[in-house]
Amino acid sequence: MRIGELSGQTGVKVVTIRFYETQGLLPPPRRTASGQREYTPADVARLRFLRHAGELGFPLSGVRELLGLADAPGTDCDAVHAVAARHLEEVDSRIRRLQAMRRVLKRAVSACEARVVARCPVVETLSDHAYCGEEHALTSRR
Amino acid sequence: MRIGELSGQTGVKVVTIRFYETQGLLPPPRRTASGQREYTPADVARLRFLRHAGELGFPLSGVRELLGLADAPGTDCDAVHAVAARHLEEVDSRIRRLQAMRRVLKRAVSACEARVVARCPVVETLSDHAYCGEEHALTSRR
DNA sequence: GCTTGTCTCTATAGTAACTATAGGATGCAG
DNA sequence: CTGCATCCTATAGTTACTATAGAGACAAGC
Numbered sequence: 001m002r003i004g005e006l007s008g009q010t011g012v013k014v015v016t017i018r019f020y021e022t023q024g025l026l027p028p029p030r031r032t033a034s035g036q037r038e039y040t041p042a043d044v045a046r047l048r049f050l051r052h053a054g055e056l057g058f059p060l061s062g063v064r065e066l067l068g069l070a071d072a073p074g075t076d077c078d079a080v081h082a083v084a085a086r087h088l089e090e091v092d093s094r095i096r097r098l099q100a101m102r103r104v105l106k107r108a109v110s111a112c113e114a115r116v117v118a119r120c121p122v123v124e125t126l127s128d129h130a131y132c133g134e135e136h137a138l139t140s141r142r
Numbered sequence: 143m144r145i146g147e148l149s150g151q152t153g154v155k156v157v158t159i160r161f162y163e164t165q166g167l168l169p170p171p172r173r174t175a176s177g178q179r180e181y182t183p184a185d186v187a188r189l190r191f192l193r194h195a196g197e198l199g200f201p202l203s204g205v206r207e208l209l210g211l212a213d214a215p216g217t218d219c220d221a222v223h224a225v226a227a228r229h230l231e232e233v234d235s236r237i238r239r240l241q242a243m244r245r246v247l248k249r250a251v252s253a254c255e256a257r258v259v260a261r262c263p264v265v266e267t268l269s270d271h272a273y274c275g276e277e278h279a280l281t282s283r284r
Numbered sequence: 285g286c287t288t289g290t291c292t293c294t295a296t297a298g299t300a301a302c303t304a305t306a307g308g309a310t311g312c313a314g
Numbered sequence: 315c316t317g318c319a320t321c322c323t324a325t326a327g328t329t330a331c332t333a334t335a336g337a338g339a340c341a342a343g344c
Contacts, residue, residue, distance in 0.1 A: 002311095004320060014321085019302060034310060036321060045269065052268045057243050060301070070265045077262040081254040084264045088247045091240055098237045101199045105230045112223040120219040122226045123212045126194045127187065146291060156292085161331065176339055178292060202330070 006039045010047040017047065023060060025050060025067065058087055148181045152189040159189065165202060167192055167209065200229055 007014045020026040026046060029037045049070070053063045062083055069080050104125065111121035149156045162168040168188060171179045191212070195205045204225055211222050246267065253263035 002321075013303085015304085016302065018322095023301090032310095034321090035323095036310075048271055049268045052270075054301090055243070056247055056268075057240070066265070066268065070262075070269070075262045075265055077254060077264075080262050080264045081251065084247065084251050084254070088244065088251055091244050091247060095237060095240045095244065098199070098233055098240070101197070102230065102233050102237065105198055105226060105233060109223065109226050109230055112219060112226070120212075120217045120222050122219075122222045123208070123217055126191045126198075126208065127212070144292075155332085157332065158330085160293090165330090174339095176292090177294095178339075196330090 001039050003037050003039065006043060006047065009044050010051055012047055012051050020047070020050060023064075025060065025064060056087075057091060058083075062087055143181050145179050145181065148185060148189065151186050152193055154189055154193050162189070162192060165206075167202065167206060198229075199233060200225075204229055 001009075003014050003017055006012075007017060012020075017026065021028055026043065029039050029043060032038055046067070049067065050063060053066060058066065065083050066080060069076055069083070108122045108125040143151075145156050145159055148154075149159060154162075159168065163170055168185065171181050171185065174180055188209070191209065192205060195208060200208065207225050208222060211218055211225070250264045250267040
């Protein structure tokens with residue numbers, strides 16, 4: 001099948017498929033005489049794996065590891081588990097950081113709606129250095 | 143004060159301060175005869191505002207808007223509220239997406255630990271096209 | 285006056301994970 | 315055979331910075 005068909009079957013955009021190829025996540029397929037890529041059902045499976053991993057937020061480096069492990073004869077479940085567990089921790093940490101942001105933000109936005117104060121609570125929150133007390137919850141972002 | 147001092151007082155790295163200047167978030171300061179930047183206490187306040195907004199996850203475009211509104215004579219609280227409320231929704235949405243990821247991920251990782259199945263649950267989760275049923279919860283990332 | 289060390293300057297490139305665009309070539313239906 | 319969808323490569327843009335190179339500036343000590 002050609003790249004458009006592969007894209008349709010997997011839900012991965014054509015440009016992204018080519019991008020995955022440059023990143024070594026998808027093996028370079030055979031080409032027709034005119035240079036067009038020709039894929040097999042095995043590529044569909046691999047690309048679906050890629051997509052699912054992407055949807056679960058694995059970074060491409062992690063996906064690469066997972067693919068390597070899944071490809072190896074007799075999957076090393078421990079190694080796979082380690083990659084996934086590490087990513088789960090990362091997701092947890094991102095959630096915690098976002099929730100900390102959310103609390104501060106929600107408080108300011110709500111105060112704004114309540115209209116009980118003279119000065120804009122959002123601007124105050126951002127301007128006030130005392131707010132830095134919240135800083136502990138809002139550790140380095142990313 | 144020079145840029146290093148400003149950096150120390152605000153916790154924003156020197157390179158980041160210069161970056162904010164190129165992005166129009168911090169006005170270009172006066173320069174000494176030799177070309178070094180000279181800042182005032184007003185710059186400290188503005189940079190702290192910038193840092194707080196950054197910690198709350200506002201995109202630079204949002205920070206730009208907020209700064210513009212905060213600078214205007216007589217803060218337009220409604221406009222500020224709109225920017226903040228929009229960002230709050232964005233944060234909420236990111237949290238929801240991450241939590242959906244987390245559920246799927248947690249299930250696979252736990253199954254892995256329980257060791258009740260023959261094949262690696264993480265690899266299964268990623269390979270199984272039936273998993274696409276979860277797709278609704280895991281909408282387009284980013 | 286000279287050296288040493290820290291700070292500052294500009295400009296460029298790299299990060300993640302794609303997306304967008306330009307400018308052509310190919311494949312297929314009518 | 316013409317038109318349109320699809321395909322090709324290569325390059326640049328996105329976000330919010332960080333890293334690096336190579337050079338100039340400032341303060342202290344000798």
